Amino acid sequence: MASLLSVRDLHVSYGAIKAVRGVSFDINEGEIVTLIGANGAGKSTTLNTVAGLIRPDSGSVEFGGDSLVGVPAHKVLKRGLALCPEGRRVFTQMSVAENLEMGGYTRTDAENRETLEMIFEHFPRLKERRGQVAGTLSGGEQQMLAMGRALMSRPRLLMLDEPSMGLAPILVQEIFDIVKQLNEAGTTILLVEQNANMALSVADRAYVLEIGTIKKTGTGAELLVDDDVRKAYLGG
C-alpha cells in the first residue's frame, strides 16, 4: 500500500546548523504516527519542512504521491495537509470565530459552516466562546482553538506540534482524547511530542528522533516498553 506521506532522507539546516540529517518516515492513511525526541532533536523542523515553511537542503517529501518540496506553505495546505504549530500561535487579537474562519480561508463559506458544526462537536468550549478574543482564552482553550483552526481546512493529514506544551495534566489528557476522537472520525495524524508517554500510548506507530536522525521505530506499544526509550524519554 502506498503511504499517505512519505519522507525520504530529509536534510534541513538553519545557516550552518544542521537540524535534520537524513530523516525518513512514512504515514499511512488512518494512522496516528508520533515523532518523539528531546528538545532540539529536529522534530519541529521536520514538521515545518513538510508544511512548506522551510525549504529542505535535500531529500523528498511526497504527499498522496505528489512531491511537496518547493511548494509554498499556503499551497501545501490546499493539498490537504494542515499543521497546528508549536506554541499554538492563534491570532490573539482576533475572535475565536475569526480564527476559525482564517482556518477555513481556502474553502467556501458553505463548506466552512458545515465544518464548523463538526468542530464545535469536538470542542464544545469553542462554541461557547466564539465571540471572545483569542488572546483572553486559557492555554488549553487556545490549544483547542489552534487544533480546530487547523481542522477547518478539512485536512487529510493533521500535523500537531507539541499540543500538550505548557498544559496542566488534566488538559493534556483531554487534548489526547480529542486527538483519538479525531483519528477515529477519519483524520490521519502526525504528532510531535516531548510528552513521550502520552504520545506513545495513543500512537499506532512511532519514530524516535535524536540529533536530527531517526534512532528507532516501532509501534507505540513496543516503544512504551523499550528499555532505551524508557531510560531516555519516560523517566526510567
Added chain:
Amino acid sequence: MDMFLSQMLNGLQLGSIYALVALGYTMVYGIILLLNFAHGDIIMVGAYVSWLVMAQLGLSPVVAVLLSVAACTLVGVLIDKVAYAPLRNAPRLSILITAIGVSYFLENGAQLVFGADAKRVPAFTDLQTIQLGGLSLSFPAVATVLVTIVATVALTLLVQKSKLGKAMRAVSEDMGAARLMGINVNSTISFTFAVGSALAGIGAVLYAMAYTQASPTMGMMLGTKAFVAAVLGGIGSIPGAVVGGLIVGFAEMVVTALGLSVWKDAVVFLLLIIVLVVRPTGIFGRTMSEKV
C-alpha cells in the same frame, strides 16, 4: 464666529489629508513593520498625474481623479515588489534605508522629468464655496472632510469584515501562522500597499485641490507630518492615524490663527517629541510584545 468656523474647517481639511496619508503609513507598518518613507512621495506622483491629465492633456477632472488614484496605487505596489519584497527576510534596517532611497529616487526622478519648478494644477471644480444655513463654506474643504469620512469608514469595514481584511490582520499578527492557513502572504502585503497607496492617491487629489500645485519635493514635508500623525495616534492603529492626522491639522491651524504660522512645522515636531517622551506607543498604540 464666521472666522472661527472657517479656521476650524481649514484645520479639519488639512487634518483629513494628513489622516489619509497617515493611514498608509500605519497599514504598511502594521503588516511588515516598515516605516515606508517613500509613502509621502506617492502624493507627489498623484499631484503630477492630476496636473498632466488636466493641464497637459486637457481631460476632465473626473479622469484626473481616477488616473491619479490608479497611478498612486500602481506606484505603491510596484515599489513594494521592486524594492521591498526582495528584502522581506533582510534586517529591518536594510529595508528602512531602502525606503529612504526610494523616496529620493522618486523626488529626483520627478525633478528630472518635470523640472524643479512647481506646476500649477488647474481647479477640479468651479464651485469654490457652498452655502449652508447662512454660512459660506469652502467647497474643497467640505469635500475633503466628507471624502475622508467615507474612506475611513470603508477602510474600517474592509479591515474588520472582509475576508481580505481579516487576512491582513492575520498576516500582521503572525506571518508564519497566516501561511499555514493557506493565506498567500505576498499578495496580502501587495494588497495592503495598494489600499494604502490608493488612500494616498485620494489625499493627493484633495491636496492638489486645496493648494493647486505639484512640485518634486511636496511629499517630503506632507509625508513627514503624516508620519508624525501616525506615530501620535499609535502606529499600526487605523483610528489612531485618523485622530493623529486631525490633531496635527488642528495644531497647525491654531498656530497659524494665532499669527505664528512660521512656527507651525516646529509645533508639529514638538508634538512628536512630547508623544515620544510621554507615551511612545501613541494614543491608540498598545505595547507590543516582542515576537519570539
